Amino acid sequence: MSDSYDQISQQLKGRHRKSTRLKYISMSALALAAAFLLIFFADMLSKGLPAFQQAMINIEINYTEDASTNGRAAVDRDFSTLISRSVVRVIPLQMRNDPSLLGTTQNRWVLADGSVDQYLKGNRVRLDDEEMARIDRLVEEGKVEMQFNSGFFSRGDSKMPELAGILSAVVGTVMTMIVTLAIAFPIGVMTAVYLEEFAPDNRLTQLVEININNLAAIPSILFGLLGLAIFINFFGVPRSSPLVGGMTLALMTLPVIIISTRTALRSVPESIRHAAFGVGCSRWQVVKDHVLPLAMPGIMTGSIIGLAQAMGETAPLIIVGMVAFIPDVTASFTEAATVMPAQVFTWAGEPDRAFVEKTAGGIIVLLAVLISLNAAAVLLRKKFERRW
Amino acid sequence: MQTNQLFLIFCSVLLLLGLAAFFVGRSKATRVRASGTSMHAQPDQYAWFAVVATAGPAILVSALGAFVMLLIGSEIPTFSLLLASLAVAVVGLALGIKFIRSNFHARRAIETVILWVLAGAATISILTTLGILISIVGEALNFFQMYSFWEFITGTTWAPGNSFLMAAGRGEGASGGAEFGSVPLFAGTFMITAIAMCVAVPVGLLSAIYMAEFAPSRVRSFAKPMLEILAGIPTVVYGFFAAITVAPFIVQVTGAIGLDASFNNALAPGIVMGIMIIPFISSLSDDVINAVPDSMRQGSLALGMTKGETIRDVVVPAALPGIISASLLGMSRALGETMIVVMAAGMRPNLTINPLEEMTTVTVRIVAAMTGDLEFDSAETLSAFALGLVLFVVTLVLNLVSVIMIRRFRDKYRVNNL
Secondary structure, three states: OOOOHHHHHHHHHHHHHHHHHHHHHHHHHHHHHHHHHHHHHHHHHHHHHHHHEEEEEEEEEEOOOHHHOOHHHHOOHHHHOOEOHHHHHHHHHHHHHOHHHOOOEEEEEEEEOHHHHHHHOOOOOOOOHHHHHHHHHHHHHOOEEEEEOOHHHHOOOOOOOOOOOOHHHHHHHHHHHHHHHHHHHHHHHHHHHHHHHHOOOOHHHHHHHHHHHHHOOOOHHHHHHHHHHHHHOOOOOOOOOHHHHHHHHHHHHHHHHHHHHHHHHHOOOHHHHHHHHHOOOOHHHHHHHHHHHHHHHHHHHHHHHHHHHHHOOOHHHHHOOOOOOOOOOOOOOOOOOOOHHHHHHHHHOOOOOHHHHHHHHHHHHHHHHHHHHHHHHHHHHHHHOOOO | OHHHHHHHHHHHHHHHHHHHHHHHHHHHHHHHHHOOOOOOOOHHHHHHHHHHHHHHHHHHHHHHHHHHHHHHOOOOOHHHHHHHHHHHHHHHHHHHHHOOOOOOOHHHHHHHHHHHHHHHHHHHHHHHHHHHHHHHHHHHHHHHHHOOHHHHHHOOOEEHHHHHHHHOOOOOHHHHOOEEOOHHHHHHHHHHHHHHHHHHHHHHHHHHHHHHHHOOHHHHHHHHHHHHHHHHOOHHHHHHHHHHHHHHHHHHHHHHOOOOOOOOEOHHHHHHHHHHHHHHHHHHHHHHHHHOOHHHHHHHHHOOOOHHHHHHHHHHHHHHHHHHHHHHHHHHHHHHOOHHHHHHOOOOOOOOOOOOOEOOOHHHHHHHHHHOOOOOOOHHHHHHHHHHHHHHHHHHHHHHHHHHHHHHHHHHHOOOOO
16 A cells, blocks of 8 residues: 555545635635725715714804995904805895894804814814914814704705705705606516516517616616717707606616516416416406515515615716706706715815715715615515515 | 696696596496396406507507607697697597497407507617617717727727817817727726726635535625625715725825825726625625535535535536626626726826726726717717727627526526526
8 A cells, every 4th residue: 555544644634624724715705895894884984974063153143234235244354264155145145034133143153164174073174373273262162063964964065065965966866766766667567577477488588588688787887878869869858857867777777677576476476377367367367466466575675676776876877967066956857956976976076175074974875875775675575575 | 838738738638538438438338238238348347448549549649749750850749749649539539438349358458458568668678778779889980980990999099188179170180180099998997807807706706605615504694685785885985985095095005115106096996896896796606606506516525525625626617607607797897887987097098007007998988078068979979989889899798608608507507596
């Protein structure tokens, strides 16, 4: 014997060591992905959470005769650089709307300028030493403090970081998603029902199937080119509107809904169909009264996941012009609008450092919405899932 | 505004006609039945038939009319078109009521209509592909009339900046005009894609191997949703992360070892894109590895192979077509990915193999051309469609090859759920 037992068992040990090594290497790959996720969320939270806080200053506003034309005259000179320009701007308007203000003096908490806000959050800003000292003094006097930034949720976009909010983007997202669902859900479900329950198994059907799978993998930006060339240039749908954005996203969501609906329909057992046919239902009655209701939870889950995907999509919307500066809430489906990811993109491009936290804040809101949507889908699946 | 009001009036009149059709139809059918004749369908089905006969042709006529109007320019006024549709509706109503007879199969008629509607819905997906193809190819052809295809494919300078001069008729030959040599763009795209694949394939494949072969079910039930979260993060968020966190980090690290990196280096978007693709590769590979028949594992173990050797020499080779298919899908996603590169990669076309330098990609240039204040028929805007065409063809080929590979795997092991 050339190999002694010792040698063989040595070899065996080596082989088992290799096997264990593979286990740990593959485990570390998964750990790497998990580590990335942790770093990512920690980074976003640390950058974005300050956006939910906003510095406010307690100042005295003198509603004098001068102030009714020039808002600057209403506040102390020392403060005028520290408060947001928007405060000064609305003072004449306030006085016009409420003449009894004239001659009174009021103490108010008003928005601080973006640079004050950033200074208090410990970021580098372009303030001179005197101003910094003044802010420190005001903080000690309790006249400057951080408050919950409710304006972030109640205002639209602005070029002033202290004023910029996410409301117009949220409204735009809701409107766009209404259009997307209104188009993609019925068409997607009908397509799936046709392919799964009615279509003959011929070349044409196979072509449709391959085509749907391919559509799911086409780069999203190409859907944007389609939206631009067909919807905007050919059909004349207004550019930047929730209508054109929703239509473009609907085409992207369609394959997701079709594929998940087909899976849901396929999971309904044949015996249900046989039973319904057995009591004399027509094909359509079988589908409408038996198969579809049973498949509904699966269809809803798939649609919610498709919706969440569409909600995070930006590239096609850039092409159809939905990345716009929208300070006011959009009121109609044909007006210019923006959506949450597009708002994030716009803010990420702002040169002002203060917009970094706005961007991350917007991302936190977006992720919160997406994660709760996905969680809802998972819960729905868990609750209504039926094993046959 | 007036069109809107007209449309509203049209819809409400149509609705009223439909309601009338329903009730008149039902009462007639009930009357016929009450007189003792046996009928082929229920009264409600006759009523629905009357509704379909009223609304269907009218909607079809108005939609067709609107489409024709768009095609040939507005020659039929909206008002007369809608009026004509309403007339069709009234005729349909009369005919629908007339058809309510005991020997008429109302249910069968409705179901035929439903079948056609469903089939119509199924064609939308084909129309979408056609729409993408037509819009891209049409505009790309316009571009290739202005600029030679050969120079587009082989040129190494991408300088669209002067295209507005060309559009204004002041471009003086090739030297003064814009240049659309796409080689640097494709080089940048493939560089970033290659970096992404270097991250995604090993991590994704190894995670899949761990989840399918080693992980206890508790870890598995926790790891799968975690990877799904990774897949659910919007690309614009990844782009922000790449630009604001990863790129400066890379600049710092490379600076520490004495290398000079641009803040728009190709490494940051590449790595982040790779992380984005991990779940695509891992979930499909996981499915494929699970689909490898257990008898193969048992055979290998029975011959005395260790678990690691079984995985390396039996399971992974068997699953290889599926793994390659997953990687190709991931690659096609990386090629078409837009937001990460728009936010983190550069704008300047640069033909280099140094990933620390700034480079740009096809999708970045498409976005740049589309967001500029250019006329739609300027050469730069049209160049976006030419780039889009190339992107479409490349991703289409990758997707098809991927489908063929997975089908081969499925046929070999007779797996049905892939």
